[in-house]
Amino acid sequence: MTDTSPISTQRDGDILIVTSDNPPVNALSAAVRTGIWQALDEAEGDDGIKAVLLICAGKTWFAGADITEFTKPPVEPLLPAMVERMEGFAKPIIAAVHGTALGGGCETALGSHYRIAVPSAKFGTPEVKLGLLPGAGGTQRLPRLVGVPLALEMTAKGDPISAKQAHEAGLVDRLAGEDSLKADALAFANEVAAARPIPRVGEKDATADAKAIEDFKAKNAKRFRGQLAPAANIDCVEAATRLPLAEGLQFERDAFMKLMFSPQSAALRHIFFAERKASKIDGIAPDIKLRKIKRVGVIGAGTMGGGISMNFLSAGIPVTIVEMKQEALDHGTGLIRKNYEATAKKGRMTEAQVEAAMGALTPTLKMEDLSDCDLIIEAVFENMDVKKEVFGKLDKIAKPGAILASNTSYLDINEIAASTSRPQDVLGLHFFSPANIMKLLEVVRGDKTANDVLATAMALAKTIRKVAVVAGVCYGFIGNRMLIPRQMEAMKLLMEGATPARVDKVHVDFGMPMGPFQMSDLAGVDIGWHRDPNRIESIRDALAAEGRWGQKKGAGFYDYDANRQPSESPRVAEIIEDFRKKSGAEQHEITDQEIIERTLYTMVNEGAKILAEGKAQRASDIDVVWVYGYGWPPYKGGPMFWAGQEGLKKIVEGLEKNGFDVAPLLREKADKGETF
Structure with a gap:
């Protein structure tokens, strides 16, 4: 192995410890796969080595394949070949897992002969969320090891399971101490080094379970509607119960390749990268000094104000919430408690966490109590005069450097900012309802919003687990502005x-x-x-x-x-x-295509105008807004990506046929044969 390889080896008695150090998530890149292959060569060529211990440095075990390689020419050894070599290896391989063993990481663990994990580890095959399936034997080995019902949950739904669940299901052989993984794994490796026969998952039989498959399909029919990947994962799991491993792996590979080149997987991978890109702010240095947010103020304890407050309380940030009347304040705080208690009943929070969140909430009837807040969010009635009055008061109360934000859905942030003496500290934070659940946050940059204010808001969005997109000031920002033509045309269609x-x-x-x-x-x-x-x-x-x-x-x-x-x-x-x-509206036969052209093509047209005006940083940001805020199907990649798949020329023709003015940017791209 070269000095630059992310894989290193070290002897401990009879055990060869193979360590991967490929930050940040030990992705199974070509260099990692090559390093593991060479480490196996080393173990194979040395009679003194009795077993191989595979462990990862850093925060996590292999958290998946390197998806940046998906669009590049394949580099050997490919992951399926590496996993097969591991499974057939003549000396025991022990996987020592911490963090997340996801996708190819889970398949690498399945190719190992023994698995030991810390209790906080997680195992999963989330490829379905990228329109794919685990293509290195995951759909064939999981049902052989944990049975069909759990294999379906893990592959077709893509949700991870805890190490404890994995241990109960037989996916993990032993649980290690949270802080003693290496020592416990070495002891385990020494224990099993001479054990024969070596247990190989691929040699087990998967028990057929037709009822589990039918029940799973019925239960998840709505969730999987319109999607190719869940059905392909189900078919592959079913194939594992009737085909020998080699044939099952070929079946899986064929299904994987079909998905890989499908428009749905392209769309889902687009959204995966678009979400990560959305957090980057053009023209602002990534290392800009952020403002410290230690306490947040929220004005309004209604549904929206309460939901906004919960985001910060759940992240451990104290909140002061203001209402005008005691009754409204009591009702709002009562609703926050009720929501938290409902979450606790579902087992997603402990009672102690509920009390900690509620303990960090300070309800008050006095605006003056917001004077120590670092960020104040107004969530009052959607009326410009009301909002300007609130910001005028805040200007006098808020401490210097506090960020002042409006949760408006449509209104002009510049006009709101002008009602203060500090427009540089003002921006829009447009939460979507219910605010404690919906992932999208439109961060609206006013003409005078300071760079550090914008950067702080975007960083804070990550803290409260939101997907944030920067929007410019215009009526309705990105999402609602595009919604307007859709709703208008839908109403006109009723008349016709x-x-x-x-x-x-x-x-x-x-x-x-x-x-x-x-x-x-x-x-x-x-x-x-x-x-x-x-x-x-x-x-x-x-x-x-x-x-x-x-x-x-x-x-x-x-x-x-x-x-x-x-x-x-x-x-x-x-x-x-x-x-x-x-x-006197003229009636005519309305086709499904006309409905698509008038309600969805018009959205794309509006999106092109938003881009041309610089109200969105990039087309993929518009897609993120619509996928996370308005329920656009992720497997269609958002309206601007879908427009490319539909064909911009076709969209221009559809708009013209229905009498719409085509946005110049849309026409220009269509004429050049480009996409967004």
Whole structure:
């Protein structure tokens, strides 16, 4: 091995210790695979070596393949060959696992003959989340070792299991001490060095379990809808129960290659990298000094304010929450406790963690109590005058250097910032509802927002486990701005002959969790309504005036039963028909393609305008916003990536056919045969 190899070897008596040191996550790069192969050569050529102990330096065991290699020519030894060589090796190989053994890391552990792990370790095959399957024997060895039901959970869903679960299932042979992995693994290696026969996972038989497979498919039908990879993983696990290992591995390899070159995997890998890219801010040095955020203030204890507060409390950051009336304050803090207790009941938190979070919350009726906060987030009514009044007060109360943020969905951050004497400290933090669950955070950069304020907000987003995207100031920022043409066209389609159910079905068939009208009913038809029941200028006004405010009222664009199950509404059909007659809108046969062109192509068109105006840093940021904030199917990569797969020329033609002005950037890229 060369001095630059990430793999080193060292003798301890009869044991060859093979250590991987490939930070940050010991990815199974070509150099790592080559190093392991050479270490096996060393062990093979030395009769004094009785066993091989494979261990990793740093924070983790092999956390997966190096996915930057996916688009490059393959470099031998390939991972499947390395795992097969390990499994067939004539001397016992012991895997000593800490951190995360994911994907190829889990498969490397499966190729070893014995596995020892610290209790905090995790094992998983998350390739399905990149539209793939574990392609180095994971779908064939897991069912042989842990049975079909757990193998399905691990491969087709891609969720990791704890070392304790892995131990109970037989995936881990022994648990080590949390701080004594190397010593315990060496003792284990010495214990099994002479044991024969050597246990090889591939030599075991996987028991057929047709019922488990059918039950799993039925239970996860909604989750897997429209996706290729889960079905391929299920087929491969099933193949392990009827094919010998060599044939099963070939079956897996064929399925892997098919997925690898599928549009879905390309889209999922795009989103994987896009999420990481989104955190980088153009024009700001990565080592800029950040402001310290030790306490956060939140103004408003409603659903949004409470959800925002929970993000910080869960991350161990104390929060001061302000309301105008005691009743509203009590209700808000009660809801935070209720949410935490519900999480504890599901086993995701301990009672002690609930009490620690609640103990870090300071409820108050006095704005002055925000004077010691490093970041203050306003979550009040979406009205410019109200927000400016709040920021005017904050300007006098907040300490110098405190960051002042508005949780607005649409409003002009520059105008809000101008109501203070410190516009450099002001930005938008647009959380999505429910704020304690939704991963997206739009960080809105005002014209005068200081670089360190923006960088601090982006870093803080990671701390509270959000996926953050930088947006410029414009009406609706990135996500809601693109939503506007979609919603407008959906309403026009109703006037021209479509039904809410028809428009929604096209969106759900496309892969969205719900369509525009289902979403409106869920969010509330009354949101943004002018509240005057006598002023009826649109279908929405008519619904709102009749109290059809959506699911919360049991009626909106749909009628709802006691379980909130929707059905088409005769009353809504009457309202739509009435508006059609009054407007004189021309009726015509509306195809599914027309619905796609008018509701989704228009979003792409708006996205192109956002890019041209510099309101988003890059096209992939727009994709991240829509995947994490609006339920765009990840396996379609976000609207701008999907536009490339659909064909920009086709999108331009569809827009022109329907009478839309095509964004110059979209037309330019289409003419050049480019994508975003």
